[in-house]
Amino acid sequence: MPVMELLVIQPTPFCNINCSYCYLPDRRSKAVVSKETLSNLFSEVFASGWVHDCLSVVWHAGEPMVLPPGFYRDAFRAIDALKPTGVSVSHSFQTNGTLIDDAWCDFLVEEEVGVGVSIDGPRHLHDRNRLTRSGHGTFDRTIAGIRLLRRRGVPFHVISVLSSLTMKSPAEMFDFYVSEGIEEVCFNVEESEGSHVSSTFAQGDVEASYYRFMSEFWRLSAAAPGKLTFIREIDHAIRQVLRPKDAVTANQLTEPFAVTSMDVAGNISTFSPELLGLKNLKYGDFLLGNINTDRLVDLLERPNLANMSRDIHAGVELCRQNCQYFSVCGGGEPVNKLSENGTFVSTETAYCRLTRMRVTDLVLDAIDRLPVSGSGAISLGDLAGDLRDQVRRQGALASPCGM
Numbered sequence: 005m006p007v008m009e010l011l012v013i014q015p016t017p018f019c020n021i022n023c024s025y026c027y028l029p030d031r032r033s034k035a036v037v038s039k040e041t042l043s044n045l046f047s048e049v050f051a052s053g054w055v056h057d058c059l060s061v062v063w064h065a066g067e068p069m070v071l072p073p074g075f076y077r078d079a080f081r082a083i084d085a086l087k088p089t090g091v092s093v094s095h096s097f098q099t100n101g102t103l104i105d106d107a108w109c110d111f112l113v114e115e116e117v118g119v120g121v122s123i124d125g126p127r128h129l130h131d132r133n134r135l136t137r138s139g140h141g142t143f144d145r146t147i148a149g150i151r152l153l154r155r156r157g158v159p160f161h162v163i164s165v166l167s168s169l170t171m172k173s174p175a176e177m178f179d180f181y182v183s184e185g186i187e188e189v190c191f192n193v194e195e196s197e198g199s200h201v202s203s204t205f206a207q208g209d210v211e212a213s214y215y216r217f218m219s220e221f222w223r224l225s226a227a228a229p230g231k232l233t234f235i236r237e238i239d240h241a242i243r244q245v246l247r248p249k250d251a252v253t254a255n256q257l258t259e260p261f262a263v264t265s266m267d268v269a270g271n272i273s274t275f276s277p278e279l280l281g282l283k284n285l286k287y288g289d290f291l292l293g294n295i296n297t298d299r300l301v302d303l304l305e306r307p308n309l310a311n312m313s314r315d316i317h318a319g320v321e322l323c324r325q326n327c328q329y330f331s332v333c334g335g336g337e338p339v340n341k342l343s344e345n346g347t348f349v350s351t352e353t354a355y356c357r358l359t360r361m362r363v364t365d366l367v368l369d370a371i372d373r374l375p376v377s378g379s380g381a382i383s384l385g386d387l388a389g390d391l392r393d394q395v396r397r398q399g400a401l402a403s404p405c406g407m
């Protein structure tokens with residue numbers, strides 16, 4: 005039986021801005037998910053028995069804040085009414101931040117909604133890609149939203165897409181976050197997805213650039229304790245590298261319905277959320293059914309789920325046999341394999357070389373430079389807890405990246 009951990013819901017495909025690297029095909033559509041569709045979804049999800057103790061719901065795949073807070077308040081109460089005893093549901097938004105105002109801050113605090121704001125660094129980096137429909141930069145509106153979140157004490161993290169230019173500017177990025185009081189940072193790379201072909205991946209030295217960027221960014225952070233409390237890529241890699249020896253790396257993205265996605269019309273997909281809007285010669289689309297007409301549990305029997313599962317697991321098996329990073333990766337992201345290699349039945353992608361391999365190398369290289377105490381081996385717990393402190397003290401990351 006599947007275990008559903010993450011539910012990605014598209015409340016509307018509409019986005020009020022028009023980023024140059026956006027892969028969402030319907031971002032001009034102002035359709036809004038109906039109350040009935042949401043009710044059908046959560047009735048089916050809770051009736052399936054696939055949710056254990058907790059379910060994370062991300063409202064995404066369009067700009068969630070183009071709908072008013074009242075829309076979500078109503079939706080959350082309806083979900084609460086359907087929720088079985090003992091199950092907790094947490095909500096989060098991924099937003100471009102341009103529409104954040106006091107009413108949104110009230111809502112986010114009252115409903116304890118997690119917030120990720122997309123900002124690509126200081127103005128001249130952000131405004132290269134994050135544009136309005138008329139081609140103007142969105143930096144001023146996004147940073148105004150972030151500053152309001154800070155003034156109102158709303159917890160948030162940021163996600164920044166790294167371009168080839170950004171990767172040359174780790175100090176500028178670090179100084180930007182610190183000057184704006186941004187403490188939790190996640191980095192994405194501009195990916196090839198659907199019809200969008202990444203210009204970053206086309207750069208010949210992108211892996212070395214990524215390694216240098218992350219290395220120097222980490223060093224800067226370690227040298228200024230307390231400024232950044234979370235760097236997702238580094239923290240995740242440390243957790244993976246220093247996990248107990250026999251711990252299996254779970255990969256939600258390759259297990260049916262662990263991550264389940266629903267579009268504005270009630271269509272259901274699984275594995276990588278980005279598959280929801282994609283089409284492909286071999287698979288057609290990646291839709292398994294519609295929550296307004298199908299039982300969720302019946303989607304397990306769909307032939308296209310069997311086809312996708314077979315190919316995705318064959319790709320994971322190839323990774324297991326051929327990739328020395330498998331133990332920290334678990335076989336990668338199906339959508340990147342499909343977009344870059346043309347098939348799920350494949351291994352390496354430019355995406356995984358950056359986000360899995362090079363960042364793992366970075367952590368392993370840092371560990372290699374740690375001294376082993378004369379009194380015996382460093383315990384795993386001490387190493388996990390102290391790694392960043394030790395690196396900070398020794399400036400151990402300064403020399404190898406040549407910066």
Ligand code: SF4
Pocket residue numbers: 323324327328329330333334335336337351352353356357360361
């Ligand atoms: S790093 Fe890439 S090749 Fe290696 S297991 Fe992950 S997806 Fe597969």
